[in-house]
Amino acid sequence: MNKALYDKEIQCPVCKNLFSTKKMRTSAIRIEKRDTDFCVYYNGENPIFYGVFVCPNCGYAALESVFQEISPSGKKIILEKIGAKWEQRNFGSERDIYKAIEVYKLALLSGQLINQKKGILATLCLRLSWLYRYIDIERELDFTAHAVNCFEEAFRYEPLPIGNLDEVSLLYLLGELNRRLGKYDAAIDWFNKAVSNRDIKRKRKLDVMAREQWSLAKEEYKKQKEKNEAMAYAENEDLI
Ligand SMILES: [Zn+2]
Numbered sequence: 001m002n003k004a005l006y007d008k009e010i011q012c013p014v015c016k017n018l019f020s021t022k023k024m025r026t027s028a029i030r031i032e033k034r035d036t037d038f039c040v041y042y043n044g045e046n047p048i049f050y051g052v053f054v055c056p057n058c059g060y061a062a063l064e065s066v067f068q069e070i071s072p073s074g075k076k077i078i079l080e081k082i083g084a085k086w087e088q089r090n091f092g093s094e095r096d097i098y099k100a101i102e103v104y105k106l107a108l109l110s111g112q113l114i115n116q117k118k119g120i121l122a123t124l125c126l127r128l129s130w131l132y133r134y135i136d137i138e139r140e141l142d143f144t145a146h147a148v149n150c151f152e153e154a155f156r157y158e159p160l161p162i163g164n165l166d167e168v169s170l171l172y173l174l175g176e177l178n179r180r181l182g183k184y185d186a187a188i189d190w191f192n193k194a195v196s197n198r199d200i201k202r203k204r205k206l207d208v209m210a211r212e213q214w215s216l217a218k219e220e221y222k223k224q225k226e227k228n229e230a231m232a233y234a235e236n237e238d239l240i
Pocket residue numbers: 012013014015016017055056057058059060
């Protein structure tokens with residue numbers, strides 16, 4: 001038995017089914033390191049794997065923090081679009097990375113169907129990009145791109161914080177995700193907003209990271225521009 005995990009009893013807000021799912025003990029979480037887009041690596045069990053609950057009876061899935069928040073019309077949609085076709089499957093035991101990817105995709109499906117807040121969809125996509133990074137599969141950037149679209153919309157239309165991100169952390173993250181996608185001009189723009197936000201002075205680590213990644217994006221942007229110019233020149237001269 002894995003001592004880092006315990007069972008939690010939950011009632012599904014859609015079909016009222018009672019089920020049990022694993023959660024990770026906070027005391028067992030051991031952080032090893034973080035990437036520049038806040039992706040965390042753990043020694044031992046990974047709590048991200050257990051961040052989504054899935055009802056084994058109707059297939060409704062969501063992040064733990066919003067699992068109970070579903071409107072009457074949302075419940076109807078889930079029963080019609082997922083419940084009707086759902087083959088009973090249980091995600092309540094220990095999860096490996098592939099199971100984790102599956103539950104996050106199920107949560108994304110439920111979330112899209114019920115028109116969940118963009119900030120929540122963005123969080124799911126960001127975590128999916130991390131899960132793919134753990135196993136080094138190139139779908140990572142597909143989910144990074146989805147996360148950027150959702151975070152940008154959330155920033156425009158939804159109240160802060162977005163998930164657990166305050167304004168300045170979100171500005172930074174949008175810079176970093178755009179940089180990872182090779183969208184350097186957008187990245188520079190978001191990093192600019194982050195470093196000129198007055199709250200960043202209260203977050204020394206983020207301030208340092210924002211400046212580092214900002215200059216990295218500027219360098220990458222310059223290189224990309226030079227490459228494009230060289231290509232255009234070669235084409236002009238009929239060199240290629
Ligand atoms: Zn259910």
